[in-house]
Amino acid sequence: MSNNSIDASIYENLTSELRRGLSMLAVLSQCEELQYGYSLKQRLGEAGLDVSEGTLYPLLRRLEGQGLLESRWEVVDDQRPRRYYQLSATGRATLAQLLDEWKNLVASLERLGIAKE
């Protein structure tokens, strides 16, 4: 293997790390409205952010575990239960801070010549 070739697993890990934080931010931002797992996945997908089922659904649970989201079960069409998520008060405050942080990061990247349009 030459020094310039990309190790697929390293690349995969790097992109996954890069996307993890962004996915979290995107999920929190979309949960200002009541969402369930699939609707959220669809919404992110439509915006061009494809997050796999195996990543998104556990992420929702972790965010809930951290107190950023709240969830409740509701019965859909009188047939089966579905879990809905929404930002908690803490989540709302955290999201505002994270968005500020995001803007600062973008500004930094722009100054580095990375994120220029």
Next chain:
Amino acid sequence: MKAQEWIDRYVFAVGEALPLHERKDVEAEIRSLIHDELDARSNGAGEDVDETVVLEVLQHFGRPEELAARYHAPRSLIGPALYPIFRIVSTIVLTVLFGVWLFGVAIDVGMYQRPFTNPLGMFGDLIGGLLQTFGTLVLIFALVETFLRGQLEAEIAAERKKEPWNPKSLPKVESTERPKIGELVIGIGFNLIAILIFNAYPQWISAIFVRDGEITRMPLLSENFAVFVPWLTLLWTLPIALSVLVLIRGRWQPLTRWLQIGLSVFGIAILGWMLVSGPLLAWEALEPVATIIIAIVFAVAIIDVAVQVFRQIRRQARDMQSA
């Protein structure tokens, strides 16, 4: 195979890789999410959704153990990758340890008719031994988790890359029931109390009279009753072993259900023996009352065993149909 069966297998496989306290909730959520995906793909075909579509959706959800690993807290003493192995090893080791202890007690009480001279000490030794062994196992696995996690994960990932996962490799859902932990723990507690009282403090089973300001204690049980004590001790000890096994495994299985039925039959045999071989009480006048009570318990126990057998056979027949 029915499409629903694949969903059951997948949800079960994820649940098996999760700790008991998280299992039920995560399983319900995954089932709901799978149905959401299926509804979207099949335009609400509901139960009639095509098997191929289900397999495709499950493929997207990924390996059950990987999904379970993401649901689990990222920092843990024993992570989901090692947890199934830890559970198997600890079940085997603790069961063997308990079996050895039980064998010793059975030899002492059953064969040599030795009463417990120091029951608290004996149970203390058992619990201490079990805790020490369990602690050692946790420590070993925690060290493996801490120092070898990266290496193990890399090896597992490399192995998985060689062979893509296919949902069709999912094992059949075993006939399983989640145990009611509180019920089992209370049962263990009551059995321990019964063993302790009948072996160490039989004098407590007595009638107390106050006559002329003096307290008199009259034993309730006859001398003949002592013959039953070793057998009753065994009857109360074996369910403790069974409950511990069920708690460690986190579920009832056909074998443990049949063992439970076997223990009920053993109890009925002892009750029958008591009915025919009295007297059980020190007071002759009360003997008919004791006989009636035991006869009622005997009849109820027979009905209970019949119900247990019926339910178990029905459960297994259902499993065979779905296989």
